[in-house]
Amino acid sequence: MRAIWFFASLAFTACLIGLWQLASATGLASPIFLPAPTRVLDALVAGFSSGAMPAKLGATTARVFVGWALASLLGVALGALIGVSQRARIYIAPSLEFLRPLPVSALVPIFIGLLGYSEQMVLAVIAFGAFWPCLLSTIHGFSAVEPRLYEVSKVLGLSRWSMIRKIALPSALPDIIAGMRVGLTVSLILVVVGEILGSREGIGYDILLAQRAFKSPDLFAGIILLGLVGYASAIAIDWLESRLVRWR
Amino acid sequence: MDRVIQFSNVSLAIGGRHILDDINIDIARGEFVAIVGPSGCGKTTLLRLLAGLAAPSSGEILLDGTPVRAPRQDVAVVFQDYGKALLPWRTASGNIALALEAMNVPRDQWPARIAELLATMGLERDGDKRPGEMSGGMQQRLQIARCLAQQPGVLLMDEPFGALDAITRQLLQDEVLALAERTGMTVFFVTHDLEEAIYLGNRVVALNASPGRVARTFPIDLPHPRDQLSTREHPTFLELRHDLFSFIKGGTGK
Numbered sequence: 001m002r003a004i005w006f007f008a009s010l011a012f013t014a015c016l017i018g019l020w021q022l023a024s025a026t027g028l029a030s031p032i033f034l035p036a037p038t039r040v041l042d043a044l045v046a047g048f049s050s051g052a053m054p055a056k057l058g059a060t061t062a063r064v065f066v067g068w069a070l071a072s073l074l075g076v077a078l079g080a081l082i083g084v085s086q087r088a089r090i091y092i093a094p095s096l097e098f099l100r101p102l103p104v105s106a107l108v109p110i111f112i113g114l115l116g117y118s119e120q121m122v123l124a125v126i127a128f129g130a131f132w133p134c135l136l137s138t139i140h141g142f143s144a145v146e147p148r149l150y151e152v153s154k155v156l157g158l159s160r161w162s163m164i165r166k167i168a169l170p171s172a173l174p175d176i177i178a179g180m181r182v183g184l185t186v187s188l189i190l191v192v193v194g195e196i197l198g199s200r201e202g203i204g205y206d207i208l209l210a211q212r213a214f215k216s217p218d219l220f221a222g223i224i225l226l227g228l229v230g231y232a233s234a235i236a237i238d239w240l241e242s243r244l245v246r247w248r
Numbered sequence: 249m250d251r252v253i254q255f256s257n258v259s260l261a262i263g264g265r266h267i268l269d270d271i272n273i274d275i276a277r278g279e280f281v282a283i284v285g286p287s288g289c290g291k292t293t294l295l296r297l298l299a300g301l302a303a304p305s306s307g308e309i310l311l312d313g314t315p316v317r318a319p320r321q322d323v324a325v326v327f328q329d330y331g332k333a334l335l336p337w338r339t340a341s342g343n344i345a346l347a348l349e350a351m352n353v354p355r356d357q358w359p360a361r362i363a364e365l366l367a368t369m370g371l372e373r374d375g376d377k378r379p380g381e382m383s384g385g386m387q388q389r390l391q392i393a394r395c396l397a398q399q400p401g402v403l404l405m406d407e408p409f410g411a412l413d414a415i416t417r418q419l420l421q422d423e424v425l426a427l428a429e430r431t432g433m434t435v436f437f438v439t440h441d442l443e444e445a446i447y448l449g450n451r452v453v454a455l456n457a458s459p460g461r462v463a464r465t466f467p468i469d470l471p472h473p474r475d476q477l478s479t480r481e482h483p484t485f486l487e488l489r490h491d492l493f494s495f496i497k498g499g500t501g502k
Contacts, residue, residue, distance in 0.1 A: 024362075047253075048308070064306070135287050148327060148332040148333050149333070150330060151301055151325075151327075151330070152325075152327070152333050154301065154319045155301070155323075155324070155325045156321070156346065156347050156350040156351075156398065157317045157319065157321040157350045157351070158346075158350045162349065165347070166335075166346065167335065171335075171337075173337075227273050245337070246337075247336055247337040
């Protein structure tokens with residue numbers, strides 16, 4: 001049954017590519033803006049055989065991963081602190097509520113001012129954007145722990161630290177992973193923004209250059225690669241989730 | 249009398265509303281006391297005070313002569329909502345292990361202790377199941393097993409069988425009776441099921457509502473071991489049942 005669905009989804013993708021081919025072959029869309037799939041494939045093959053594409057793909061993927069990992073680490077740590085400590089919530093929450101709705105793009109000039117057109121700037125932009133979904137869902141996860149379980153841990157005589165580690169954290173884990181999943185999507189968006197604004201070598205910056213040079217096959221090749229990075233990371237998160245929250 | 253639990257002049261008011269008023273109950277070691285009363289009479293609150301999960305506004309609760317200020321590891325609590333009181337991500341064995349962790353039992357003793365506790369509650373083949381894969385009755389057995397891991401001198405049970413079907417309820421009633429007899433535990437059993445209270449208890453304490461007060465105490469003079477058929481048909485049982493039902497119905501007693 002699963003195999004049938006798998007082939008059905010493949011067939012659907014093939015249909016989309018077929019329509020695309022049809023649109024460019026009949027001249028429905030100008031080849032300057034919409035290249036034929038075959039030309040995009042050529043651009044991908046050329047990019048990979050010259051060795052330029054793998055390097056850019058690697059750089060972009062590494063940025064997504066590092067920025068996202070940083071955001072997740074900070075988001076979970078701070079979220080857990082706010083989730084379990086009333087005092088932390090009182091101190092920290094108002095500042096966070098001010099920072100949270102700020103669009104990351106508005107803060108990019110500040111990051112550039114602080115860090116220059118550097119690798120760290122791009123990572124900071126990604127981490128800042130991906131931090132929020134992670135933080136909010138972690139706070140939610142910790143605040144949604146079944147109150148009865150806190151009573152159980154009191155009656156059993158668990159220490160506060162054991163309670164956090166053995167009851168609150170595992171209980172919040174599904175929410176934490178959901179937040180990390182959203183954070184990863186945000187990271188993928190922001191890596192493009194960061195590369196374009198910081199002129200850092202990578203798929204995102206490549207797309208901008210291709211567009212400026214009217215090299216639409218290269219532009220589409222970049223978009224397809226970004227899509228694949230997103231797809232692969234979604235699969236990785238699914239795997240992580242199925243390992244960590246088997247009980248659901 | 250070897251007094252284990254002593255409520256002396258215990259009152260509780262929350263926001264000016266009197267929940268419990270001047271409660272005085274003495275419980276002897278090994279006694280099985282059932283607390284009954286209309287809903288909202290504060291019987292669960294009484295149990296929470298005894299567990300150290302809440303503090304009275306005035307008066308004192310003594311456990312082995314020491315005032316209760318916080319939960320104690322030798323006092324175990326069986327909550328009614330077993331579905332919420334168990335860790336859904338841990339197996340049955342893992343849930344019992346939680347208590348052993350809290351008790352600082354050396355890790356190498358865990359497998360033997362867990363196996364023994366599972367067997368005590370008839371769960372010997374379910375150690376690897378998660379609560380979500382178990383029936384309500386099995387989950388409540390598991391919660392009792394986790395309480396037994398604390399080797400408690402006092403077991404507090406808050407309407408533990410209220411959510412179970414009639415047959416499972418009767419089975420568990422008999423198991424808890426046997427367990428209490430074997431271990432010599434003192435049991436403080438809150439229920440709204442009057443027949444259950446008579447069937448299980450050495451004594452039934454009936455509370456009045458708003459504010460909760462000890463209205464009457466019924467000594468239960470029924471032979472042990474109790475039996476679901478003969479005990480429930482015993483003339484004394486029927487008489488007590490009549491008294492308790494008419495008392496609760498009338499609100500004040502005969």
